[in-house]
Amino acid sequence: MKRRELLVGLAAGALAAGSTSQAQQSHAPYTNEISLPKANTTGKVSLEEAIEQRRSVRRYGPNPLPVESIGQLLWAGQGITSADGKRASPSAGALYPLELYVVTATEVMHYLPQGHRAETRTSPDLRPKLQALALGQASVGAAPAVLVIAADAGRLSARYGARAQAYTDHEVGHAAQNMLLEATVLGLVAVPIAAVDGPKAARALALPHAQKAVYLIPVGFPA
Incomplete structure (x- = not known):
């Protein structure tokens, strides 16, 4: 009987540990919501000029990016x-499996496309942790802002089955190129980084459990 009670106790402990682990994986609450300035649709740089000028740049000036x-x-x-x-980038079946985040020295921002808003939370500087999870690439820790493209391929699974992951990966590329070209138009510099441990980066950012960080884009003013 004692052995059975011991086994039951161990099983209960394992379940409790599992519950704790799941709780730790729950996404961190955001404490503030802001309306972002209206997007400008009449830039002074043509698409062709932006394509020609875009380059991957890994050194940045220290100034923070304005909210605009x-x-x-x-x-x-x-x-x-x-x-x-x-939306601005194409999505299979208009199901939109991507989520965009911005990491700065003091906060994490989550983009809310409906209404062009963002929810924010103050945070210790997570850029060094993301740098460590991106093979130590210095640009991640040095940029005043790091754009994070996260994805939940499960949003496409019901319709596309085994193709959902590939379609999601394609969408990451679409969104990333849009943002890289926009950075060029704004006079900013950036670099796309795919060498990142997505699941660990998602945990570091306290993202919802189904989301994986796929792409990091450090961005800032030219050094």
Whole structure:
């Protein structure tokens, strides 16, 4: 009987530990919501000029990005651009598996396309941790802002089955290129980084359990 009670106790302990682990994986609450400045749709740099000028740059000036620039970058990646809710980058079945985040020295921002808003929470500087999870690439820790493209391929699974992951990966590329070109238009510099431990980065950022960080884009003013 004692052995059985011991086994039951161990099982209960394991369940409790599992519950604790799941609780730790729950996403961190955001404490503030802001309206982002209206996106500018009449830039002074042509698409062709932006394509020609875009380069991957890994050194940045120290100044933080103004909220207008951050909002414009997020809009370019996932902003709503039509009355029926279509977004700036294409999505299979208009199911939109991507989520955009911005990490600075003091906060984490989550983009809300509906209404062009963002929810924010103050945070210790997570850029060094993201740098460590991106093979130590210095640009991640040095940039005043790091754009994070996270994805939940499960949003496509019901319709596309085994193709959902590939379609999601394609969408990451679409959104990233939009934001890189927008950075060029704004006079900013950036670099896309795919060498990141996505699940660990998602945990470091306290993202919802189904989301994985796929792409990091350090961005800032030219050094």
